Every structure is written in structure tokens, then in C-alpha cells.
Amino acid sequence: MPAARTITALAKMLRSGETTSRDLCRETIGRIRARADLNAFITVTEDAAFAEAGRADALLSGKGGGGATTTLTGIPIAHKDIFSTLGVRTTCGSRMLADYTPAFDATVVANLKAAGAVTVGKTNMDEFAMGSSNENSFFGAAANPWDAGTVPGGSSGGSAAAVAARLLPAATGTDTGGSIRQPAAFCGITGLKPSYGRVSRHGMVAFASSLDQAGALTVTCEDAAVMLDAMAGFDSRDSTSVDAPPPCAAGSLDQTIAGLTIGLPAEFFGDGLDPAVAASVQAALAELEKAGARLVDVALPSSENSIPCYYIIAPAEASSNLSRFDGVRYGFRAGQFDGLAEMYEKTRAEGFGAEVKRRIMVGTYVLSAGYYDAYYLKALKLRRLIADDFARAFEQCDVIAGPTTPTCAFRRGAKMDDPVAMYLNDIYTSSVNLAGLPALSIPAGFVNGGGGELPVGLHLIGPYMAEAKLLGVGHRFQQITDWHERAPPGVDGG
Amino acid sequence: MAAMSFSPADVGKVARLARLSLSAGEARAYAGDLSRILSLLDRVDAVDTAHITPLWHPGRQSLRMRADSVSEENRREEFQQAAPAVERGLYLVPRVLG
Numbered sequence: 406m407p408a409a410r411t412i413t414a415l416a417k418m419l420r421s422g423e424t425t426s427r428d429l430c431r432e433t434i435g436r437i438r439a440r441a442d443l444n445a446f447i448t449v450t451e452d453a454a455f456a457e458a459g460r461a462d463a464l465l466s467g468k469g470g471g472g473a474t475t476t477l478t479g480i481p482i483a484h485k486d487i488f489s490t491l492g493v494r495t496t497c498g499s500r501m502l503a504d505y506t507p508a509f510d511a512t513v514v515a516n517l518k519a520a521g522a523v524t525v526g527k528t529n530m531d532e533f534a535m536g537s538s539n540e541n542s543f544f545g546a547a548a549n550p551w552d553a554g555t556v557p558g559g560s561s562g563g564s565a566a567a568v569a570a571r572l573l574p575a576a577t578g579t580d581t582g583g584s585i586r587q588p589a590a591f592c593g594i595t596g597l598k599p600s601y602g603r604v605s606r607h608g609m610v611a612f613a614s615s616l617d618q619a620g621a622l623t624v625t626c627e628d629a630a631v632m633l634d635a636m637a638g639f640d641s642r643d644s645t646s647v648d649a650p651p652p653c654a655a656g657s658l659d660q661t662i663a664g665l666t667i668g669l670p671a672e673f674f675g676d677g678l679d680p681a682v683a684a685s686v687q688a689a690l691a692e693l694e695k696a697g698a699r700l701v702d703v704a705l706p707s708s709e710n711s712i713p714c715y716y717i718i719a720p721a722e723a724s725s726n727l728s729r730f731d732g733v734r735y736g737f738r739a740g741q742f743d744g745l746a747e748m749y750e751k752t753r754a755e756g757f758g759a760e761v762k763r764r765i766m767v768g769t770y771v772l773s774a775g776y777y778d779a780y781y782l783k784a785l786k787l788r789r790l791i792a793d794d795f796a797r798a799f800e801q802c803d804v805i806a807g808p809t810t811p812t813c814a815f816r817r818g819a820k821m822d823d824p825v826a827m828y829l830n831d832i833y834t835s836s837v838n839l840a841g842l843p844a845l846s847i848p849a850g851f852v853n854g855g856g857g858e859l860p861v862g863l864h865l866i867g868p869y870m871a872e873a874k875l876l877g878v879g880h881r882f883q884q885i886t887d888w889h890e891r892a893p894p895g896v897d898g899g
Numbered sequence: 900m901a902a903m904s905f906s907p908a909d910v911g912k913v914a915r916l917a918r919l920s921l922s923a924g925e926a927r928a929y930a931g932d933l934s935r936i937l938s939l940l941d942r943v944d945a946v947d948t949a950h951i952t953p954l955w956h957p958g959r960q961s962l963r964m965r966a967d968s969v970s971e972e973n974r975r976e977e978f979q980q981a982a983p984a985v986e987r988g989l990y991l992v993p994r995v996l997g
Contacts, residue, residue, distance in 0.1 A: 508977040601957045615956045641965070645958050713942045724917060731918070733990050738983035745993045750920035762919055763932055766910065769917040770933070771940070783943050785953030790946070792954055824932055825939050841957025869959065 409890055412574045412628040416476045419465055426458035426465065426479030426523060433481040433525050436572045444547045445557075445567040447486045449526040450493055454481070457523040464521065476631050476655070478521030483576040485564050486527040487534055488514050488619075489608035493524075497610045498532040498542040498560075501736045501756035511608025512640045513577060513619050520635040528576055529563030532758045533727065534584055534612045536560050537830040540821055541760045548817075549592060550893040552856045555814040558588030558830075564622045565592040570896050575623045575632055579609060581616045582715050583809075583834025586846035589622055590809035590862025593848045595879065595889060596622050597629040600870050601841035602647035604633075605640035613722035614645075616715075616838040625889055626847065626879035630654035633872055652872045660877035663697030668802030670705040673833055673864075679812045685850030685861040686808045689882070693806075696885055698878075703798040703805065707790040711836035714791065716828055717771050717784035718839070723761075724768025730756060763824060792840040799868045804878055807833055809846040809862030813854050833864055843872045847879045848888035857894065905933040 418424045434451055461479030464472050489495050489507035491514075496502045510518065518524070531541040539547040539562025549557040550570040557566040561578030565588035568576055578585040580598035589596025597620045604619040611617060621632035633654045640646040667690065674683060694700055732738035732752030739751035757765070771780035798805060811832055820827040837844045849863035863882070867875040883889050907926040910933060914921045921929065975988060984991035 505981055508974060508980070602959070615958075641970075644962055645956075647958070647960065707946075710943060710946060713940045716936065717940055717943065728918075732983060733992055734978075735981035736983075742993065745995050746918075747920070748993055749918040753918055754920040757919070763929065763936070765917045765919065766913045766929065766933060767936055767940075770913050770937075773913070773916060780940060780943070782953055783946075783948060785955055786948035786951040787943055787946060789951050789954035790948070792957065823935075825935050828936075828939065839954075839957070841959075 409624060410571055410574055411624050412476060412480050412631050415480055415574060419479050426461040427455060429479065429481055430454050430458040430523055430525065433573050437526065440570050440572060442548065442553065443550060443566045443570055444545050445529055445563040445572065446483070446526045447496055447529050447544050447563070448494055450524060453493070454523050454525045461521050461523060475520045475635065477517065477635055480522050481525045481573045482517065482522045483526050483528050483564065483567055483573055484514060484524060485530055485561050485576065485578050487530060487579055487610045488577060490514055490527065493527065495527065496544070498530040498544060499757065500543045501730050503543060503737065505736050509608060512605035512642060513636050514608065516638065517635050522635070525573060528567055531560035531562065532761050533610065534560040534579055534581055535760050535764055537587055537827050538820065539563065540817065541758055543758060546817060549814050550896060551593065551814065551859050552854060554816055554856055555854065555859065556591065556817055558591035558814065560584040561622060562588050565589055565594060568594050568622050568624060569893060571892055575621055575628055577619060578622050579617055579619050580838065581612050582719060582831045582838050585620045585622060586809050586834050586844060586862065586864065587830055589846040590860065591814040593860030593891060594622055594624055595626055595629050596620065596846045597633060597872070598837065598844050599633060599637065599872055600843040602645050603652070603870065603872065604636050605643040605646050607640055607642035611726040613719040614726060615722060616719055626876045626883055627658060630658055630876045649870060654873045654876045657873045658877055658880040660881065661697065662693065662878055662881045665698040665878065666802040667693060667698050667700050668703035668798050668805045669700055670703050670708065670798065670805060670807060672705050672708045673807030677811050677832065678808060681852040682808050682812060682861050685852060686863055689849035689863045690806060692885055693882060696881060701802055703801055705794045705798060705836070707787065707794045708836045710787045711791055711839060712828060712832055714784045714787040715831060715835035715839060717780050718788065720764040720768030721772050721781050722768070724765045724772065727765055788839045791836050795840045795842060804875060805866040807864050809833060809864040813852050813859035813861060837866055842869055843867045843875055845875045845879050847882060850888055905930045905937065
């Protein structure tokens with residue numbers, strides 16, 4: 406049984422001479438092409454990837470002019486198509502940007518490039534990161550490798566499907582209300598959403614600026630730590646970037662969890678939670694307890710309002726952010742119009758998909774005269790209560806745990822006609838974004854999904870800037886369980 | 900507040916504010932969607948928030964200041980390559996003034 410194809414394992418193989426970055430690149434692109442059925446990629450950057458891999462091989466063999474290498478040097482990764490990439494089209498899953506090629510790299514892209522990672526392409530996503538199933542992509546839905554009839558989750562669905570199908574060891578994602586953690590849970594992989602301000606948002610197409618945060622989707626917590634360390638850091642180009650010491654997550658993984666206090670909010674285990682998912686999560690918590698953690702009850706009473714609160718604030722910010730798509734400076738422009746106003750209206754009507762229009766209209770409405778106080782301002786007050794709940798809970802525990810999602814992956818098409826049902830997917834995840842906290846979803850078991858087994862995610866939430874702590878707990882869990890090593894049917898997990 | 904119901908005319912008003920042209924059929928479909936979404940959002944009304952300070956942003960710091968000096972080079976030509984219509988460094992749009 407060969408070692409799992411993780412960043413950490415591949416980095417060793419690159420150093421022992423067992424493989425080269427160019428070989429990894431060739432193999433990765435072969436895997437991507439062989440799994441075109443997943444529709445995980447919008448763009449594959451074969452030529453640029455081989456050039457980057459060649460430079461990585463030179464560095465690794467000491468012929469690259471003596472440049473420093475990192476764990477990521479020569480490792481193939483992919484970026485969610487929301488990150489601006491110099492010279493590579495960046496669609497954000499939208500017709501509006503289907504032909505848009507940025508003249509700069511997002512800071513996350515530049516940081517990972519500087520660490521030596523090789524970008525092989527851009528992954529599929531819900532349009533403008535609005536969705537929980539990847540069905541809102543202009544480029545078609547992505548499939549869940551565990552069961553092609555189910556969704557991979559969203560909005561970072563292509564990244565999750567690609568990593569779950571072992572096309573490559575890691576991909577970037579963004580999480581505004583659960584868009585890294587929910588697809589990670591649905592696809593049986595590890596997904597990290599860092600603290601707000603930890604990772605630069607510069608060059609990330611904005612959805613809701615007070616909630617958006619970039620993170621990583623990987624097979625293991627060990628790899629998520631490597632990705633976070635490379636992605637994070639102060640950036641003067643993002644006014645909300647935090648000038649904090651680096652997370653050093655990879656260096657602090659080996660923590661004991663003896664004596665660790667895990668808070669369990671009753672609100673995360675109530676009505677609406679699938680009993681089979683609950684059983685998997687309880688079993689995972691029992692494993693952590695056996696390893697020395699202490700489970701305590703905590704209360705997050707305001708979290709019951711997180712869905713309406715989130716679905717007021719996120720669309721409000723989106724309606725403002727997306728006003729930039731006017732057919733003037735970049736992106737799509739309608740073909741026929743009479744006058745400037747009609748050019749705007751037709752460009753936006755033809756360039757945006759149905760869910761994006763819905764959210765723009767909801768956001769416009771809750772910010773409009775007469776409704777602003779009742780909706781937007783009210784939601785901001787609820788947001789304070791939600792954040793205060795977490796602060797109080799963390800006085801009693803080190804991390805908070807629960808299910809990432811109320812159910813396992815659902816069938817394609819099942820919720821497309823009912824936006825409210827789709828929104829309820831974010832019931833456990835969105836409160837974390839409202840409070841700006843870091844959180845992790847890790848594989849914690851399987852349930853019968855009808856057509857076969859489907860993964861369950863354990864959700865771990867930490868205090869502000871406590872990514873290293875979260876990843877340490879997740880890493881310990883992955884040392885005592887092997888859920889994360891399970892690959893979908895027909896996928897070579899080795 | 901009572902569960903608000905959106906009429907196609909209400910949708911038309913919001914769509915105009917958002918600069919989205921909608922057909923009559925689309926306005927009818929969105930009226931149903933937005934009414935359902937609004938009934939979800941109306942749940943916030945049940946909570947008493949009389950003395951709560953709004954939380955605009957989860958950042959723990961105030962916005963940074965920086966020296967008022969040029970930090971980026973001019974890359975107008977590169978950035979304008981992504982525009983639908985440009986001439987002599989200017990973005991072209993339909994005529995506004997007669």
C-alpha cells in the first residue's frame with residue numbers, strides 16, 4: 406500500500422528522487438482529464454504548470470540558483486476560480502467573467518507561488534460563491550466523487566471534488582457562510598476556514614467583504630497546516646488584513662489533547678439534524694474523549710438566528726460589491742441596448758445567474774429606505790449577540806464541536822427550486838463567519854446515502870486566531886481514526 | 900412585522916434599483932422566491948435588540964492609516980485590456996448627453 410498522496414508524502418518523494426514535479430504534474434493533469442465527468446475544473450493550465458514544475462525541479466535538485474525550497478515546492482495544487490490569476494482567466498463561475506483575464510495575482514496565489522506550489526488549474530464553483538451545491542455555476546454543476554448523483558457541496562465544490570477524487574492533494578477555497586467546510590464535509594476531506602483577517606482577501610472576487618475568508622481543502626490536517634502557513638500573512642493591500650504573528654500551524658501539530666475541553670452546544674444537535682449524522686459525530690466525540698479530551702455543555706442561544714442574520718448581511722454586502730459589474734471596466738457587456746441605463750440593466754440581467762440576481766435583489770431590498778433598520782441594522786445587532794455567545798462559550802472550553810452540516814450530501818436538483826431549503830445548509834457554519842472565527846471540518850464517518858456510503862464532517866470551531874490549536878486537535882483525531890484516508894469508490898487512495 | 904409578500908411590481912422596483920432588467924415572467928418567479936426568503940428573514944423581528952450595538956465587522960482592529968503617497972505604479976493599459984470597449988485610454992459607453 407503506497408503512502409497516501411498528501412502534500413507531506415509527495416514532498417518526501419520529491420526529495421528522495423522517487424518522483425519529480427514534472428512527473429507529478431503530468432500525472433495530475435492525466436487524472437484531471439480522466440475525471441472530466443466530475444466537472445471539477447473550469448480551466449486547466451497545463452503549459453504554465455509544466456513551466457512552474459520545471460523551475461521547482463531545478464530548485465529541488467539544487468540547480469535552481471540556490472533558491473530556498475518549502476514543503477510545497479513542486480506540489481500540484483489548484484485554485485478556486487474566485488482567485489485572480491495573472492494571465493489565466495478568472496471566471497468566478499459566472500458568465501459575467503467568463504472571458505476575464507486578470508493582470509495580477511491574488512495575494513493567496515502569489516504567496517503559494519512563492520512557496521513553490523505548482524498551479525495546475527482553476528476549480529469550479531457556485532457563481533460568485535453563492536450556493537451550497539455547486540449547481541449555480543455557469544460552467545455546469547460539479548459532481549460528488551462519492552456518488553455522482555449527489556452534489557459536492559458549495560460554493561468551493563470543484564476544489565472539494567478534486568481533492569476527494571485524489572486528482573491533487575490540495576486546493577484553495579473561500580468560505581463566506583460555510584463554502585469550504587460544507588463541501589469538505591460532503592466530499593469526505595479536510596477543510597479549513599481561517600480567522601477573518603488571517604489570509605489576505607486581495608484579488609479574491611468579493612462576495613460579502615465582512616464574511617469572506619480564504620482557506621484550504623486537503624486530505625489531512627497536516628496538509629491544511631502547510632497550506633495555511635503559506636497562504637497567511639499580513640498584506641497591506643487588504644485593509645482588514647491582521648498584522649499578527651504567523652500561525653506556524655505545521656510546527657505545532659503535535660499537541661496532546663489530554664485535558665482539552667470541547668464545548669458542545671445543544672443548538673448544534675437539535676431538530677433538523679439527521680440522526681445518522683448525529684450518531685457519527687457522537688462517535689467521533691467519544692474518540693476524542695477517549696484520547697483525553699473533556700466534553701462540556703455550552704450554550705449558543707443566538708445561533709438560532711444565524712441563518713436569517715447571515716442571509717440579510719451577506720446579500721446586503723453582495724448587492725454593493727456586485728454593483729461593480731456594469732459592463733464598462735471588465736467582464737461581459739450585453740450585445741444590444743438603447744442607452745447607458747439599459748446597457749447596465751441588460752448586461753447584469755444576461756451576465757448574472759438566477760441565484761446571484763436573487764441575492765442582489767434581497768440585498769438591495771434590505772438596504773433600501775424604509776427597510777434598512779428593520780432588516781440590515783437589526784441583523785448587525787443579532788450579529789453582535791451571536792459573536793458574544795461564542796466569546797462566553799470560549800470562557801468554558803478550548804474548542805467547540807458539532808456536525809458541519811445537518812445531513813450528508815443531497816441529490817442533485819433536490820433543492821434548486823427552493824432557495825430557503827438550500828440556505829438551511831449553512832445552519833451550523835454561518836455563525837462562525839458572522840463572528841470571524843476559525844473553523845475546521847474533518848471526516849468523521851459515513852452514513853448510508855441511498856446509493857452508497859456518504860461522508861460526514863465533524864465541525865471544530867476555535868477562538869479568534871487559534872488555527873494552530875484547531876489543526877492540532879484535528880491532527881490528533883486523524884492519528885487515532887482513518888476516516889480521512891478513505892477514498893471514494895473507484896478512486897486510488899494511495 | 901407581518902410576513903411580507905412580494906408582488907411582481909415590488910420585484911420590478913427592487914430590480915430597477917439593482918439595475919437588473921427582468922421580463923414579466925421572471926418578475927413573477929422572483930416574487931415567489933423573494934416572498935419565501937423574506938419570510939425566513941422576518942424571523943429576526945422576534946428578538947429584542949433594543950440596547951445592542953451593531954457589529955458591522957468581525958475585525959478586531961481599527962482600520963490602518965498609511966502615508967498619503969503613491970504606492971502603485973500606473974498600469975492603465977494592462978487593466979483596460981479587460982474592458983469591453985476602450986479608445987485612447989478612455990472607457991466607451993453609450994452617449995449620455997444629446
